[in-house]
Amino acid sequence: MSPLSRRAAAEPDARPAAEGMEVAAFAPAKINLYLHIVGRRADGYHLLDSLVAFADIGDRVTAMPATGFSLRVSGPEAGAVAELGDDNLVLRAARLLTAELERRGGAAFHLEKHLPVSSGIGGGSSDAAATLRVLARLWQVPFDPAALAALALQLGADLPACLAGIPLWVGGIGEVLEPAAALPPAGIVLANPRRALPTAAVFHARHGPFGRAGRFAPMPNDAAALAAALAGRRNDLTEAALTLVPEIADVLDRLGRLPGALLARMSGSGATCFALFRDRAAALAAADELARATPQWWSAGGALMTAPPAVEVRTA
Secondary structure, three states, X not given: OOHHHHHHHHOOOOOOOOOOEEEEEEEEEEEEEEEEEEEEOOOOOEEEEEEEEEEEXXXXXXXXXXXXXXXXXXXXXXXXXXXXXXHOHHHHHHHHHHHHHOOOOOEEEEEEOOOOOOOOOOHHHHHHHHHHHHHHHHOOOOOOHHHHHHHHHHHOOOHHHHHHOOOEEEEOOOOEEEEOOOOOXXXXXXXXXXXXXXXXXXXXXXXXXXXXXXXXXXXXXXXXXXXXXXXXXXXXXXXXXXXXXXXXXXXXXXXXXXXXXXXXXXXXXXXXXXXEEOOHHXXXXXXXXXXXXXXXXXXXXXXXXXXXOOEEEEEO
C-alpha cells in the first residue's frame, strides 16, 4: 500500500461524497518566466532550471458524485480536448487516483476549457492537477502533499509544479521543486499563433551547449524590477521552437511592442509567448489591443497569481 492510500485508509474522515456536493477548482496557466537547459540525463531527459509562476488565466474543473467517471467539456478550446476521448488528462488523473486509493467511486466532471492544447503553458497538466484536488475534496480524503505530488509525476513531469500552484524554482526534469519568494504584482498577456507544438518535438530539435542555473535573490519588489532580473535570463527552447513554428517570432515581436510591455518571452516549449506589464489593468488594455490586431491568434490578459488556486465546495 502506498503512503497516499495508507493515509486515506487510516483517516476516519475519509467518507463518501455528500449527495448534491459539487467541487470546483481553477486550473491556471503555468508560465516559465525563464527556462534554462542545464544538462541531460543518461536516459535522454533534459535537466532544467526555471522560475515558474501561474497566471489568473486558465481552465476550470468541476466534479460531482457519480457511480462512474464521465467528462463534459465546454468553452472556446473544447474541441481539441474532445478529440482525445478517454485519453485526456482529467480522466487519466481520476483513474490514477482511484487505483492508488484502491477504492470504488466515480465523478461526473465538467472541464471548462480556455487554454489551447500543446501550447507550452501546462494546460493539460494544470487540468489534471485540478482534478486531483477536486477528487480529494469530493471524496473527503486527506492527503499528504508529497505523496500526491509523487503520484502526479506519473502523469507528466510538470504535474507536481501544477499541483503546488505557487511560484517555484524548478529543477531536475521538472520534478525537483523549491518554493520561490513571493512574486511582485504584475500583469501578463499570453498569445499563441494557433499552432500546437508538442514538447517532445521541441526538445528533439534543440542543439547546442547547456547553460547554467539562473536563480536570483532577493525577489524584486515590483514588475519592472522583475522584468529587469528576467532580462538576464532566457528560454533555451526558443530557437528550437522557431525552427518548427516560425510564427513565434512575430508573436514575440508584437508582444514586445505592446504599450507598457516590460518583457516578452516564450513560455515552456511554446508556442505560447507572454509579456509582463506593471499591473493587471495595463495587461488587459494591451490584450484588447492585441486581440483587435491579431484576431486569428489565441490571446488573453490577466495577472500573475499571488496565491495557489482555491478549491470551492457547494452543496445543493
